[in-house]
Every structure is written in structure tokens, then in C-alpha cells.
Amino acid sequence: MIVTKNLSFSYGKNAFFSFPDVAVSSGSSLLITGGSGKGKTTLLHLLGGLLRPQEGEVFIDHTNIASLSEKKLDHYRGQHIGLVLQQAYFVASLNVLENVVLASWLTTGKKAKEKALQLLQQLGLQDHLQKQPSQLSIGQQQRVSIARALINEPKLLLADEPTSSLDDENAHRVAGMLAQLAKQYGTALVIVTHDQRLKDTFLNQISL
């Protein structure tokens, strides 16, 4: 569950953003839309603890993440926040399975290999486990990053333009998987996008 209050952020003098309050409960989802320059990514980074708000608070299950120290925040983020980006990034020298397992090791110190296998299978990637991420198609890469975002069963799953580089078929597939997995794991899902195709899948929407 995530709740924000009076969030604002500015990049210097010229770019000031003030965001509407957001509340998403576990297992449900929210689509945040808006044109470019409206601060979609900034809001997402604030929610994910990648940026600290100038004012306001971000509560994830009653923890104000803006008040955590840098090191604690890194750890909290790894454990409780999953992030899917427009472009999927990987540790290029590790294979698909290792990349997913890595995310579990970084936060818990244990390698959740079984979990990773199960997630990857559910996302239809069981034949690509030993491949380098760069050998996969963009749609497949996006699915790997969903698996990686969910490996620690986070309380919050954030997706930044997860479908905008995908074709219609893949976009629907990825969006469907996001919605389904969020429900399955009881995760609050927040997607920011300008992608009109997602408006039918996610009914709970706000516009910046």
C-alpha cells in the first residue's frame, strides 16, 4: 500500500512540480498518464525513493521512505519496491536467470533460484534462462525485468513506460502480465505512461 501527501519537487528554478496525492492499496493498480514534461518520471522516482521530495511524504506501509538514510533506502528499495523501466537494463555479463536471482541476493543475501525459475516460467521465458539478456527481443527483455522486479515480492511495483517501446501485441501481453502478477502477489502497482493502449486495461487512472 502506498500513500503520498503534498508531494512537490523542483529541478532548479524553472521546473517545479506539485503532484496530486496518490493512494494505491495492495493488489490494486493505478495508471498515471500525462504528456511529456509533466513530471511523470519524477513522480515515479519519488515513489520509488530514487529521488527525495522537496516537500511532502511518501508512505509505503506506514514507512516514510523520504526519512530513511541513503543506505537504508537502498536496502528498502531492493526489498519492497520493484521497478520496471521503459528500457530494460541488465548486468550484461550475467545470463537471464542470474540477473533475476541477483536481485534477490542483493537484498536478502540469499539466492531465490526456485522463485526466479517459477516467475520466469510464468512469464513464458523458460527457454531463455541461460541466454545473455542482449540476445532477447525487447518484449522478452521487458518480461525479464518484470520477473526481476517481483522476485522479492515487493509491496510496490512501479513501471515507467513499460510498454511504449513494444508493438501492440507485446504491449497488451506485458500490461496483462503486470496486472495479473500484481494481483497475485498482493502488490500495489503504479504505472506512469503516455501510452493510450493501456487505458483499457487499467481503469483506475489519474492524469497529471
Next chain:
Amino acid sequence: MIARIAWKNIWFKPLNTLLSIILLTASVAIITLLILLEEQFEKQFDSNIDNIDLVLGAQGSPLQLILSAVYQVDAPTGNIDYTEAKTWMKHRFVQTAIPLAFGDNYKGFRIVGTTPNYLTVYGKGIKEGMPFSKNFDVVIGSAIAAKMNLKIGDTFFGSHGDAAEGELHENHAYTVTGIAATTGKVADNLILCNIQSVWAMHDEEGHEHAEGEAQNHEHEHDEEAITEDGKEITAVLIKFRSKMGIVMWPRLIAQNTKMQAASPAIEINRLFSLFGIGLQALQYLSYGIMFISGISIFIALYNTLKERKYEFALLRVNGASRLQLLWLVLIESMLLCITGFIFGTVVGRIGLSLISGSSESEFKMSFNPLEFVWQKEGYLFGLTIFVGILAAVIPAVKAYSLNISKTLANA
């Protein structure tokens, strides 16, 4: 796991990695080789001058005298009169005086006329058989016995001079009566006989050559009856009872005789200081190579940083701390350095064993590649690690202070 990622990362760009490792290996190998060479060279040279305070020999270069009489690597400076030398050998300062007479060789191994004392003072005695007592009896060094496959009772002909290609003395064969114990010094590569054998061999040769011209030359067939009058030897190795001799003799000898007395310790020091310049130049060169390898690691890490900043941002998103990223970069550099160091020590030792092979045949000096000079090699390891840290420090700090939000937003 961080170390595992680091390991995978360095092999993800094998060419960069290979370049860095090759450079490091080269510099570590050269420095290791120099460390071992210097250490063992000095040890070998020093061990051979144990028990030799001065060398008495013909006038000429003192260094040459030392190299020829002590190390058996140079040509002798000339001959000295045995009767004259003898008066000095009996001097009251002298503890032991061992005469040497060179003349022949067997397949490149010097045949040295001396007294059986040579083996007790400069060697470890005899391993098998008996010391030489009659003319043309020889005791061979243990290395010769092994290499030439000679046993007690075997006979061979010597050839004249220092070179194996010298004229063969076919009149008299030498008989092996004993094999000297292994010493690790020059004695292992010498063939020892009494001085009379050297004289006898050359008197007869001289006679035969001169036969046509000097009809009335008296032919001396009785080996035992060779007189010492007018006979020459090459050098005398002297150990003093009183250290006064070391100080006084060089001048005494120079003023009163046609001989010279040279101190091995002084000459060897002089030789080392000459070598020192060359060794130092090589050392600077290898430090230069190490510096370049440091730069190569730096460039490799720095260049990939641009592509890898997303990777780093991603690791942060997945819960890695900034310190873990710092470690990741440092460990990558460390892995390169440690790999380079290990290869370098091995390659340096392979180099040394190659050098040892050729130096043994040319200078009767062998090196042990398996020796470890812990202290100096420890310093070298420290230096290698230091270079690794230095090369990684800027990229590591950049990774540490990466702004993840900015990195991901600008994607």
C-alpha cells in the same frame, strides 16, 4: 556474489582484460626475474669467495684474475713463477694457500692442476673414490659426472686451452679416481688433478713440437721426476691467518714481485656496481610498464563506465548499496592485478630457468627458479595491488556517487 559479478564482468570484455593482464604480467615478470637474479647472483658470487682473501696471479686486470681463478669464467692473466709464488705461500700470515695451474679442458670443462686441499677448503670433499695422487689422476666435479656420464675408472683425453675445440692431447689419458661432493659452487664444474699433470702434459707436447729444431732436448719420461724449477702456475688462492695480510699484501706484492694480489671481495663489488646500472635501467623499465598497465586498467574501467552506468543504476534499484558498487569496481581491478601478478611470478620464473640453462653452460652458474624472495616479492605484490587501487579509484568513486534518478530518467 559481488566478486562473482566482477569476475564475470572482466571476462565480458576479454580483449581489454587480456591487454591489462599482459602488461601487468610483463612488468611483474621482469621485476621478479630481476629480484631473483640479483639475489641468487650475489649469493652465488659470495659463496664462491668464502675462504679466499686474496688471489695471487700474473699482473693484468685484477677483475680478470678473480674471474679466471675464482669463478673459472675468464681467461687467466698469465702465468707466475712457482718458486717465487711458493716463498709467499709460506709467509707467516698465510693460513692456506692453494696453487692453481690451468692448461686444458675436457669438452669445455676446465682441468685445473691444484692440491687435494682445494676440495677440502673450497668444496665438501670427495663423494666417491679417492683424491688424485698420481699424475693424470683426476677428481671430477659432481655436475660433470652427471652430465658427461663419467664413472670412477673412466679415462678421457683433454684438449688444449679453454675451448672444447682445442688441440687434443692424445699422449696421456686422464683417469677418474674420484667424484667430488656437490657444493653448488664452481667446483662442481671442474676437473681437478695435481699440478705435475699439467706440467707433464705440456712439457711433452712442447718437446714434440720443438723436436725438429732442438735435437738435443732432454726428453723426460719419468713422470715423478718433474722438477719444480722454472715451472709456472696460474694463480694462488690465499686465506690469511691474520687479516693484516689483506691490507698489506696488495702493495707488498706489487712492489716486490712481478705478480699482483687481487681481493675478490673488492673486485666483485666493482663488478656488481657495473651490473647495477644495467639492472637499475631494467627495473625502471619494468616500473614504467607497470605504470602503463595501471593506465590501461584505468582506461578500460573508465570507458566501460559510460555503458555500465545503467547497469550500476539498476543494481542500486535492486537494492545494492553505493559501497557495493565501489567494491565491484575495485574488485574488478584487483582481480586483474592479482591475475597479472600470479602470471608474472610464474613467467618470471620460467624466464629464470631459461637463463639458468644458458648461464650454466656458459658461466658454470645455475639459478633456482623455485626460490622465493618473500620480502621483495611481497613488496612487489603490494605495489601491484596499489597500482590496481589507484587505477580503480576514479571509476569506483564515479560509480559510488552515481545519481540513479538522473541516469534512469535520461535513458
